[in-house]
Amino acid sequence: MDNSSDNNDHKQQLDLITKLVPLYTLEGPILHQVYLDLVIVKRWYLIQPRETNGLCYLEGKEAASSPPQVIFPLSARKTIKVDELFSLFSKLQHKTTIESGQNATQQSLSFLTLGIVDSDSTISYYRIHEKLVPPTE
Numbered sequence: 001m002d003n004s005s006d007n008n009d010h011k012q013q014l015d016l017i018t019k020l021v022p023l024y025t026l027e028g029p030i031l032h033q034v035y036l037d038l039v040i041v042k043r044w045y046l047i048q049p050r051e052t053n054g055l056c057y058l059e060g061k062e063a064a065s066s067p068p069q070v071i072f073p074l075s076a077r078k079t080i081k082v083d084e085l086f087s088l089f090s091k092l093q094h095k096t097t098i099e100s101g102q103n104a105t106q107q108s109l110s111f112l113t114l115g116i117v118d119s120d121s122t123i124s125y126y127r128i129h130e131k132l133v134p135p136t137e
Contacts, residue, residue: 013039013048030073031056034115037123038071047071053091058115069113071125076118088112089130 013035031049035058038044047060058071070092074080092109111129118124 034073
């Protein structure tokens with residue numbers, strides 16, 4: 001993908017996020033911050049805003065060969081309980097589809113990443129699995 005194509009893709013995604021911000025008054029600005037962090041700072045390959053079941057979130061790929069991931073933006077001031085995490089998994093339980101030109105990749109949701117934004121704009125990312133994951137060696 002060349003730079004002009006990258007810029008057009010990012011502009012389209014940013015336009016979509018700009019439309020989502022007023023609809024989600026609390027989550028919208030956080031979604032915007034996490035999007036910019038992943039695109040500009042972490043230089044992810046592809047990020048797309050999504051909304052479903054009253055939630056706004058991001059789907060993306062770190063690199064062209066990486067599997068798709070779901071990133072759920074969250075304020076550090078928001079308290080989230082374990083049952084809310086299970087509910088979040090069930091609401092987002094679908095096949096993630098990341099579109100890049102003519103190609104589409106599908107993967108079942110086995111984990112999601114919380115993008116937690118603090119009041120000083122620091123963003124911490126935590127990967128949450130629905131079930132216990134055995135340790136890697």
